[in-house]
Amino acid sequence: MKLYDGGRAPNPRRVRVFLAEKGISVPLEQVDIARREHQSAAFTALNPLQRIPSLVLDDGTVISESIAICRYFEALQPEPALFGRDPVEAGLVEMWQRRLEFELLMGVAAVFRHTHPAMAELEVPQVPEWAEANRPRVQRFLALLDQHLEGRTFILGDYFSVADITGLIAIDFMRLPKIAVPEELANVRAWHARLAARPSAAA
Amino acid sequence: MKLYDGGRAPNPRRVRVFLAEKGISVPLEQVDIARREHQSAAFTALNPLQRIPSLVLDDGTVISESIAICRYFEALQPEPALFGRDPVEAGLVEMWQRRLEFELLMGVAAVFRHTHPAMAELEVPQVPEWAEANRPRVQRFLALLDQHLEGRTFILGDYFSVADITGLIAIDFMRLPKIAVPEELANVRAWHARLAARPSAAA
Incomplete structure (x- = not known):
């Protein structure tokens, strides 16, 4: 393998x-x-x-x-289960994994790929208007995510899942197109800090 | 429920x-x-x-x-299993489900949502350049899909999965932005006909 x-x-x-x-x-x-x-x-x-x-x-x-x-x-290798431990968690992990991937990771990627000079040869054609359309979409999702994280340690509460991993990756990826998590979104910032502190984040 | x-x-x-x-x-x-x-x-x-x-x-x-x-x-309700029956199928179903969703369904949706007058109030802003960037991407994926389907009944061979369902949905959705499967992609056309003939397609 x-x-x-x-x-x-x-x-x-x-x-x-x-x-x-x-x-x-x-x-x-x-x-x-x-x-x-x-x-x-x-x-x-x-x-x-x-x-x-x-x-x-x-x-x-x-x-x-x-x-x-x-x-x-x-x-x-089912343990530790990162895609949910029962049918409801299986659905909710997939839902949040997709939301974090489509609304956040893909939104950030769209801004990066369609504006950064280094991507000009890989993203053909670059469509700067599409990058701009994604900036407010990313910010709207971050605000929604902040509300969801109120009182929660991870996306599914106390249960750490692959949705958190996609979230960590997406937030870290925001550095490249220089998008910041707004200061007032304290729940998102604290959640990201918790994920970044896990040993796995160094991988 | x-x-x-x-x-x-x-x-x-x-x-x-x-x-x-x-x-x-x-x-x-x-x-x-x-x-x-x-x-x-x-x-x-x-x-x-x-x-x-x-x-x-x-x-x-x-x-x-x-x-x-x-x-x-x-x-x-695990049976009939539509997300794979063992670890390799679980991986391959997810891989093809995502390819069909990201490359085909999302590509077709981008063309539709960013060009159709009926979407002007729902997709704000419409970015026609993004629609045009997706047209060749859809065609490239259809050609690749046709090669994959050579000698196969379904995406995973004899095994029908949720990847086929996403494929059926994506191909049918092509009607709205008036994108056709090229005549020469006989494998894609025959596969779609098989899926459309299943009783579930009427749902």
Whole structure:
């Protein structure tokens, strides 16, 4: 088994944090996006969408998409459960994982990918109007998230889940397009500090 | 339990098709998006993101996001399994579900929402450049999907999964922004015909 990894990029880190929380160790192979190694013929043969992370099993099966890789390991080693411990938690974790991914992580990514000069060759065409449309969407979601986190340690209360991991990744990713969590959103800031203090955050 | 549903919209239908495949019946309540009922104070209290479908359990717990609702029912009633029957299938179903959702369904939705006059009040601001950036992305993914489907009945071969349901929804949704599956993509067309012929497609 080998995990094609990509250093600082948010989705590869999402899987590394997940594996750290699970206590699972997987051999990593670095794919350098800046050197466009993800667009090489060899890597494209593994994943025609040219995305990292991608997991290759011993029989050659390729699982890409960060959350799909996490699902594979969750099924392989259920404890500690990070996708919910009963049907209601399974639904709520998926709901919040998706909200944090679509509203926050993808919103931040849209701002970064469609404005940053370093992305001009990777995001073709860059659509600056789309970046601008995402800025208020990110801020609206952060405000909603702050309300939700009132009185809660993690997204699902006392239960730490993969939704928190996606949240950590998304908030940390905001540094690149220089989006800040507003000072007044104290619940989001405290939640992020709790996540960043976990040993897994160093992964 | 009550499922807030929305008639012809793609995500509410995705859950109805899933429930039909499971043989599960849930009381539905219609939310009329054209009349902006999803933006009412009562519905916003249930789901601050103002999205349908949303499932309300008897204790008041709200699960929104179509795939999260499907996950809840999968955990509640595992058979027939639509999210995979072992760890590798769990990973591959999630991978393809996400590919079909992000590359195809979201791509088609971007074209529709950012070009159609009927969406001008719901998608603010409309960014026509973003719609145009998504058209080639949709076509590239359809070509890749056609290669994958060569020799396969469903996305995972002989095994029907929720990834096929997302595919059915996405292809049917292409009618609204008038995007066609190219004639030469015979595998995609035959796969869609197989999915459309299942009784669940009428849900």
